Amino acid sequence: MSNKTGPTPEALRRHRDAQALAYRCAETVGAGLEAGVTEREVARRMRVYLRENGVEDFFHIPFAWFGERTAFRSLRGPWTPLHFFPTNKRLEEGMPYILDCSPVVDGYVSDIGYAGVLGGPGTNRVFDALMRDLAEYRTLIPQRIKAGDTLAVVYSAVDALIARQGYESRHKVYPGRVIGHQVGRMTQRRNMGRYAFGFGVRTLETLGREIVTEGIKGRSPLWAGGRASRHAPAPGLWAVEPHIGFRSVGVKFEELLVVTEDDAFWLDNDLPHVRRWQLEGAHA
Amino acid sequence: MTQDVRTLAVTVEGGRLSVRTYGDPSKPAVLLVHGYPDTQAVWDGVVSELIEDFHVVTYDTRGIGASKGPLFKHGYTLDHLADDLCTVADIVAPDRPIHLVGHDWGSIQAWEAVTRADSAQRFLSYTSISGPCLDHAAMWTRSGIRKPTPKAAARSLKQALASWYIVVFHLPVGPRVAWRLGLAKQWPRIIKAIEGTRLDPSPTLHRDGSRGVLYYRANMLPKMRRPEERPTSVPVQVLTPTGDRFVTPALAAQAPVPWTERLYVRSVNGGHWIVVKKPALIAERIREFIQSDIATPGGPEPVRSLLRAEAKQGTKDRREFEDKLVVITGAGSGIGRATALAFAEKGADIVVADIDSVAAARTVELVELLGARAHLYTVDVSSGEAMEKFANDVKDTAGVPDIVVNNAGIGMSGPFLATEVKDWEKILGVNVWGVIHGARCFGEMMRERGEGGHIVNLASAAAYTPSRTLSAYSTSKAAVLMLSECLRAEFARYGIGVSAICPGFIATNITRTTKFVGQSAEQQERTRQRITGLYRKRNFGPDKVAERIVDAVRRDKPVVPVALEARASKAVSRLSPALARRMAKIDPTG
Numbered sequence: 001m002s003n004k005t006g007p008t009p010e011a012l013r014r015h016r017d018a019q020a021l022a023y024r025c026a027e028t029v030g031a032g033l034e035a036g037v038t039e040r041e042v043a044r045r046m047r048v049y050l051r052e053n054g055v056e057d058f059f060h061i062p063f064a065w066f067g068e069r070t071a072f073r074s075l076r077g078p079w080t081p082l083h084f085f086p087t088n089k090r091l092e093e094g095m096p097y098i099l100d101c102s103p104v105v106d107g108y109v110s111d112i113g114y115a116g117v118l119g120g121p122g123t124n125r126v127f128d129a130l131m132r133d134l135a136e137y138r139t140l141i142p143q144r145i146k147a148g149d150t151l152a153v154v155y156s157a158v159d160a161l162i163a164r165q166g167y168e169s170r171h172k173v174y175p176g177r178v179i180g181h182q183v184g185r186m187t188q189r190r191n192m193g194r195y196a197f198g199f200g201v202r203t204l205e206t207l208g209r210e211i212v213t214e215g216i217k218g219r220s221p222l223w224a225g226g227r228a229s230r231h232a233p234a235p236g237l238w239a240v241e242p243h244i245g246f247r248s249v250g251v252k253f254e255e256l257l258v259v260t261e262d263d264a265f266w267l268d269n270d271l272p273h274v275r276r277w278q279l280e281g282a283h284a
Numbered sequence: 285m286t287q288d289v290r291t292l293a294v295t296v297e298g299g300r301l302s303v304r305t306y307g308d309p310s311k312p313a314v315l316l317v318h319g320y321p322d323t324q325a326v327w328d329g330v331v332s333e334l335i336e337d338f339h340v341v342t343y344d345t346r347g348i349g350a351s352k353g354p355l356f357k358h359g360y361t362l363d364h365l366a367d368d369l370c371t372v373a374d375i376v377a378p379d380r381p382i383h384l385v386g387h388d389w390g391s392i393q394a395w396e397a398v399t400r401a402d403s404a405q406r407f408l409s410y411t412s413i414s415g416p417c418l419d420h421a422a423m424w425t426r427s428g429i430r431k432p433t434p435k436a437a438a439r440s441l442k443q444a445l446a447s448w449y450i451v452v453f454h455l456p457v458g459p460r461v462a463w464r465l466g467l468a469k470q471w472p473r474i475i476k477a478i479e480g481t482r483l484d485p486s487p488t489l490h491r492d493g494s495r496g497v498l499y500y501r502a503n504m505l506p507k508m509r510r511p512e513e514r515p516t517s518v519p520v521q522v523l524t525p526t527g528d529r530f531v532t533p534a535l536a537a538q539a540p541v542p543w544t545e546r547l548y549v550r551s552v553n554g555g556h557w558i559v560v561k562k563p564a565l566i567a568e569r570i571r572e573f574i575q576s577d578i579a580t581p582g583g584p585e586p587v588r589s590l591l592r593a594e595a596k597q598g599t600k601d602r603r604e605f606e607d608k609l610v611v612i613t614g615a616g617s618g619i620g621r622a623t624a625l626a627f628a629e630k631g632a633d634i635v636v637a638d639i640d641s642v643a644a645a646r647t648v649e650l651v652e653l654l655g656a657r658a659h660l661y662t663v664d665v666s667s668g669e670a671m672e673k674f675a676n677d678v679k680d681t682a683g684v685p686d687i688v689v690n691n692a693g694i695g696m697s698g699p700f701l702a703t704e705v706k707d708w709e710k711i712l713g714v715n716v717w718g719v720i721h722g723a724r725c726f727g728e729m730m731r732e733r734g735e736g737g738h739i740v741n742l743a744s745a746a747a748y749t750p751s752r753t754l755s756a757y758s759t760s761k762a763a764v765l766m767l768s769e770c771l772r773a774e775f776a777r778y779g780i781g782v783s784a785i786c787p788g789f790i791a792t793n794i795t796r797t798t799k800f801v802g803q804s805a806e807q808q809e810r811t812r813q814r815i816t817g818l819y820r821k822r823n824f825g826p827d828k829v830a831e832r833i834v835d836a837v838r839r840d841k842p843v844v845p846v847a848l849e850a851r852a853s854k855a856v857s858r859l860s861p862a863l864a865r866r867m868a869k870i871d872p873t874g
Contacts, residue, residue, distance in 0.1 A: 129653055159820075163793065164643075166621055166650045168825075225820075246653070247629070 007237060011108070011185065012258065015237060016268050018103055018110035019256055025049045026099045026114035027272055033118055035093050039064040039086035042099065050103045057192050059102035059109050059183070060199045070096045070115070071250035072173040079173060085198060094123045096249050102239075104200070109183040111239040113254030114272060121276075130244060130251040133165050135277045137242040138266070142257060145264035151220075151229035155179055159225070162244055170250045171243040180223035180240035182210065182233075183256065233259045237267070288335065294343070294375055296368050298359045302350035303343040303372055307335040312408075313377040314338045314574065317369060319388020319415060321463075321471070321493040323349030323486045326387065329563025330570070337571065338383075341376045343368075345393065347495045349488055357502040362418070365499075366396040373397075373406055383574045384410045387559050388530075389499055391415025399514035399543070409579030411521045411570050414531045414556055416539045418503060422511035424539035439534040446532055453500040463493035478529060479555030519546040521573040521593075523566070525558040526551055526779065546578060548593040553734040553779050565734050588633070588683050589735060603631030604838075611635040611678060611685040613665050613722060614692030616643025618792030619742065621650070622830035623689055628656035630834065635678050635685065637661040638692070665692045665718030666710075675725035684729045687837055689740040690722040693760075695798030700755040702802030708756060710799075715760035716767075723771055727780065736779025738837045741768045743784040745850035748857045750868035756801075761786075765843070772842055781840040786854070787829045788847025791819045822847075 007015070029045045046062035065072075066089045072079050091097060095118050102111035115134075117127045140161060144154045158179060162169050171179045191201040210221040220228040223238065241254035256267040288308075294301045304324060314334060316327045324342035331340050346368055347353025347360065354360070373382055384407050386394030395417035397403065398410045416424075425443070428436040453459050468490035472483045486492065520540060524533040537549040550569060554561050573579055576586035592607035610627045614620040616638030624634045628651040636651065638644035641662040651658035659682050663674040678685065696703070696711045719741050730737035744761035746754050768784035775782055795816040800808045824847045836844045845851045857864050 126653055129649075163617070164646070166625075166646055168827075246650070247625075 007184075007258070012267065014106065014108040014185075015110060015183075015256055018105040018108045019112060019268055020270075021050070021053055021055070021105065022101050022103050022110045022112040023114065023271055025053070025101060025103070026112060030097075030099060030114060030116045033091060033097070033116075035091055035118065037091050038088045039066055039069075040088060042091075042097075043086040046099060046101050050101065055103040055105055057104040057186075057202065058195075058200055059104055059111055059203050061195055062099070062101040063198075064100075065098045065250075066091050067095045067097075068248035070098045071168075071245035071248055072170050073245075073248055081175060081197075091118055094119050096124060096127045096251070098250065098252060100252075100254065104186060107185045107187050109186060109239075110256065111181075111183060111241075111254055113241050113243070113252040115251040115253070124249065126246055126249045127251065130167065130246055130249060131273070131276070132280065133167070134242070134244060134251055134253060134273070136161060136165075137244075138253065138274070141240055141242070142264040142266065145233060145257070145259060146262075148232060150231055151223045151233055152225055152227075155223065155225035155229060158242060165244070167244045167246045169243070170245040170252070171241060174241075174243075176222050177224045177226075178222050179242060180238050180257070181207075182214075182221035182223075183237050183239050233264075235260050292375075294372055296346070296371050298364065299346040299351060299353040299368075301343050301346065301368060301372060303341065303376070305376055306331055306340040306342075307338060309339045309376075311337060311339045312574065312580070313341060313373075313380070313382040314570070315341045315369070315373055315376070315382050315384050317384070317386040317390030317394050318342065318345065318348075319386075319390045320496040320499060321348075321489060322388070323488065323492065325349075325484070325486055326557075326559055330559055330567045333564050333567030334570065338574075339377070341372065341382075343372050345390065347498070348492045349486060353495070357498040360498045360502040362393065362396040362503050362507070365393040366400065369393055369397045370400075370406060381406055381408045383408050383570075383579060385413070385570055386410070386415055387413045388415045388556070389496070392418060392503075395420070395514075398518045398520070399516045404517050407518045409519050409521070409574055410516075411523065411573055412536070412540075413523045413559065413566070414525060414528055414536065416531060416535055417514060417543070418507035419511040419514045420539040420543055421535060422508050423513075423542070424535060425508075426511075439532065439538075443532045443535045446530055449530070450500055450504055453497045454504070459497050460494040463490050463497075468493055475557065479527065479557065481555055481557040481561045483557060483560060513543070515543045515545075517545050519548070519573075519578045520544045521548045521550065521569070521590075523550055523552050523558075523569055525554045525556060527554065528556045530556050546594070548573065548578070548590055550589065550593040551735060553736065562734065565732075589686075589733075605687075606631035608632045608686040609635065609682055609684070610687040610689065611637065611722075611726060612689040612691055613637045613663070613718065614639075614742075615647050616640045617647075618794060619787065619790060619826040619829045619833075620689070620691040621647045622826035623691065623833050624651055624658075625654060626827070626830035626834050627687070628654045628658070631656065632687070633657040633659075633682065635659045635661060635682060637663045637665075637674065639664050665690075665721060666713030668717070668721050671718075671721035671725055675729065678726075679729055684733045685726055685737065686735075687738045687740065688722055688726045688730075689742070689833065690719040690764075691740075691742045692718050693742055693744075693794070695794045696756045696801065697753050697798055698756075698801030698803065699753070703756050704801070707799065707801055711756050711760050712763075715757075716763045719764050719767060723767070723782075727771070727775065730780050731775075731778045734778070736781075738781040738783070738840070739768075739771065739775070740783045740785060740833055740836060741765075743768065743786050743843075745786045745788050745845060745847075745853050747784075747786060749853040750864060752869055753871050769842070781837070783833075783836040783841050784843045785829065785833055785836060786843065786845040786850045788824065788845070788850035789819050789822045790824055790826055790829055790847065791816075791822065792826050795819050 042064040043062045064086050099114045117124045194201040214221050219231050238257045240257045243252035253273045258267050288306050290305050292303050294303050318324050318326045323344050327342050334340050344351035384394050391412045392415040398407050428440040472485050475483050524536045559566050572587050575583050577583040588607050610632045612620050612624050615624045615636040624647050634651050636644050636647045648658040648660045664670050693715045741764050743765040746758040747761040747765040765784050768782050772782035800811050829846050832846050845854045
């Protein structure tokens, strides 16, 4: 997974293809959503779409969250990790949703997040505002990494921006409060197609190894706000997923960030949320 | 006032009424009907407040004051009394409908008139003070008896106890003789004793008191025995004085509900004779109602407190703080912003004030995102002048607030001897003077308005937790806590609640802006980061504090320690001050 010199152009191309496929899946499934469909059904549609398009394995199983679950709020009691799994909650008109999938194509991992609302722009004011403000994070994060800040400092900068905007950090709900994690190519064939806690067993094995090998170098493949993230990111690919919420609506994007010795840039700019912002910018 | 007064005598069946009109006859007419045992002079104070804008009319009801009336009770039925009222209305404003106001028996008579079939042509609006429609009252009492829930039984019993004098008035001879034999002389003293209002007795009081007994005898029993259904389409405003010993607010507010189309019930702080005690307040309520588009087609939108007063009818469901105005200082971030959002979510309009206009504007955006209205102000709470201007601006543009949250505050930490005079001035300016100014400027408005309200002051767990590193901060917050306690005791009589909130370690901006005195800029930055990190680990968000603030207002709580550490420290400060002193010596920033 870790790549000492940074990924080759060929590897970047393969990751980009995997990511494009994942976003195509989210957009296609998102466009076909109808009122009354359940999270489970939508997760299944994503799985089927990806399988049909040559995906052999998942970094983690596809997730779908509707309504208040996009902000990781449970109507009954506190949120637990079990709540991440798709439920029988039904989608309604004007309801926000998030689709999160991570197909692995020939070992090349992608991991994406796609936020939408049933009915499109203009049907949910809170969603539209959150989505508009989410754009700032896509600018902020590579800028700070490029400036040489440690992952922990960038995490704090993201927190400060969330506070300024008056929203809440929802990525702090993810296991380990992570806003991102390192990805690469998984070459191991063993345990393919097996899943534990929603993650591919291969993922967990790779991640476990990474935590140990990177840990020796004083680094972590997981990006959070604590002591373990007080270092600049290792060169390579990072899946970054700022997730912000306001009351019972949450939005996120997740895409791959390329980090080299002296630069940081998004792997692909031809993505649904980027096109949305460009369109809004053109209208503004 | 006297220069414009005209007196005329109106002959009616069985009597002659003494009528006074004031002001410009081309202005909208307002007819004020007095109660028992008063004369039209009871309105003098209100008249002088209304005379500028209205053509004001008063009269002595039949048999009272300068008006003549029949000798026996048959001449005093409500039918006759309502006829008199309509005759006066037709004479003073023959070609257009008028606004009607009644107090006590005047209100009972006016109810009779506005529930007649042709009332909509004659009256644009009706304001009732302390006098129910007798038919409505009878129906209301009966419904309480028919479905005797404990609540209904209690409210009926309360009203029955308050109506003891009605029974007395039905005893033969006694009550009438009593008025003649000295009750009239003692009357002002009695009223002064029971509700603190200073009445100016009319020279005819002994006669009026005695004659007025006939009003009761002619109407009470027949109406109670055979109440009629008396609906009206005229918009009605009912003012219910708190501390009214004769008409309970429950009766005044609930009895008309089934019989009115548009009913507005507003509580006013004062006793039964509030028209004498607070004429300016009553005139203001009348004016707000009459001039709004409820009573005057094409008029301005009703004031917020009127909208709020619209009695729940049908299925119109209201959010908890709908039509309430909440002022929050320091609303640009942290607890202030979270509080703004919490109240907005529950329907309130928010005045967002902060010294940082960019941050405040963002809060306004978020409040509007929740579908609430917000007003933006940039103000430095430590400046008395700025706060006065701010408060007046709020009153002019949004009205008198119902809830004021004095939240703006700054942090400061370090040794006492390193704290300079300017540091002290700064922290006391924001944390103490800010609260004083907020309570002073808005408290005065709330008192004047007479509808009560609530003031929330953000103190701190530091207010009762000594610490060697927080001398300045703790001192400022202890002052806020004590100020809140004193204000609570003082403002209770105005119906204004005061709460002090003691949050604890809340993850907000305050740690990023706290001044650590005696440290270099670099050291300060490091300490700030470390403390901010600790607060973040504590993971107690401002939204939870906001919920407790809303709850403090809802339940009128005196002191609210919020987070666990705030509650624990409060317990320690009470159970073992010695332990608290020992803990005060620890320096968590060092």
